[in-house]
Amino acid sequence: MLHIARIQCRKLSSQVQLLVTPGKALVDDKVDITVERLAPRQPVTLHARLAEGAARLQSYAHYRADDTGRVIVAKQRSLGGLYSGVDQMGLFWSMQPSPGQKPGFRLRKKDVSTPFLVDLSVHDGHSDVMGDENLPRPRLATKTVERWYLGDRVKRIQVKEGRVRGTLFLPPGDGPFAGVIDIYGSGGGLPEYRAALLASRGFAALALAYFAYDDLPKDISEIDLDYFEEAADWLVSLPYVHSRGVGVLGTSQGGQLALCMAAYMDKVGAAAAVGSPTAVVGAPLPYKDKVFPCVRWIPDRFEVTKEGFINLVNGLEDATKEPGLKACIEVEKAQCPIMFVAGEDDLNVQAVPFANQAIARMKAHGKTNYTLLQYPRSGHLIEPPYTPHCSLFYHNVYDKCILMGGEPKSHAAAQEDSWHKILDLFRKQLDTKCA
Structure with a gap:
C-alpha cells in the first residue's frame, strides 16, 4: 500500500x-x-x-x-x-x-x-x-x-556628512522627492530596510544612525538633539529633495526623537511615532543651550517571567506627575501634523496612554494637528506589512529577551493599516507647507 x-x-x-x-x-x-x-x-x-x-x-x-x-x-x-x-x-x-x-x-x-x-x-x-x-x-x-525592500533602480548611498551617519535611498528619476528621515530604537546601529522600502515607494529616505555605529556615540545616553537637526538640515538641502520640510518616521526611542524634532525644528513637515513614549526617556537630552530632563527606567518595576523574559511596560517613572511631567515633549509646539501609532497590547512602552497624554497637551493648546492610530491586541514592533509578528525580542542593552506583546493576526492588521496611512501622511504633507 x-x-x-x-x-x-x-x-x-x-x-x-x-x-x-x-x-x-x-x-x-x-x-x-x-x-x-x-x-x-x-x-x-x-x-x-x-x-x-x-x-x-x-x-x-x-x-x-x-x-x-x-x-x-x-x-x-x-x-x-x-x-x-x-x-x-x-x-x-x-x-x-x-x-x-x-x-x-x-x-x-x-x-x-x-x-x-x-x-x-x-x-x-x-x-x-x-x-x-x-x-x-x-x-x-x-x-x-x-x-x-529595495525596488528596481533605487539608489543606495552611504552618508558621512559632518556628524551625520546613515544611508540615503533615492527613487529612480531626478526628483525633487519628498524627504523622510527613518529612525529606529534603542538597539542602535543602522537598520536600513524601512528606509529602502520608503524610497521604493517614492521618497528620498535617510536611514539615520545615532549611536553604536561608526564613530557615533557608543551609548544612547551620549546623544544630543542637535545631531538630528543637522541631519534634517542636510537632507532638505539636497537639490533632489523638496525644500518645504522633511518627514520623520520613528519607532520606540526613535519615535520619541521624531516627536522632539516635530516640536522643536521648523524643517520637519510631518512626523509619525510608532510605539513611542511621548516623554524623553532614559537620559537627559541636550539641545542647543538647554537640556531636556527625562523619565528614568526603574529596574525594580520590571516584571520577569518564569522563563526569564522581561516585561518593561510598567518600568518607567510616572510621566503624569512631577518630576516626570517635566520630561514630556512639548508636542503642542509642533506646527506640522503628528501621527501616533500605538498597540493596545504593547508590553514595552505604554504607547496608548503616552499618546493620549500628548494629545491632551495639544488639545489644551487648541491644536488639532494630530492623529491617533490605536490598535487592539497589537504589540510594540509595528513594522511594514506582512512582517512576521515579533512577540519576544532579544535586546542587546539588557542582554535579555524583552516581551513585545500583541497577537499575530491583529498585529498583522495593524501593520498593514498603519503603513498605508503613514505613507499617505507623508505624501499629503511633504509637498505642501505644514498647516
Missing part, C-alpha cells in the same frame, strides 16, 4: 501547479497564490519557509480544493494551521521561528541588496509541517518567491 501511495504522490506532483503572482515584489505588496490541477475537494497543506542567515521561519495552512480542483488563497478559507479564514497574505505574516531557533529572534533584513526568499510548497492532506525541516516531506508543487 505504501508503494502505491508513493506512486500516486508522484503522479500528483507531476500535475499539480503552484502559481504565485507576482513572483518578485516589494515586501508590502500582496501576492496571489493559486494551486491548480488538484483532485476535486482534495485536502492540502500550504507551507512557507524563509531562511535568512542562521534564521529559519515557517508557516502553514490547511485548505480544501474546490470542485474544480483549485485553491485560491485570496478567496478560500484556511481551515487550520497557523491562521484560519480568508487571508491572502496569511502565509507571510503568520511565520514563526522554526523549532530549535533561539528565543527572542526578530526578522530584520540586514542586506537590502538581496531579497527574502520564501519557498512555498503544497503537500497532500492536512498535517503539521512545523517540525524538523530535514525530514523528507513529499511535495506536490513548489515555488520560490522574492520579497524585496
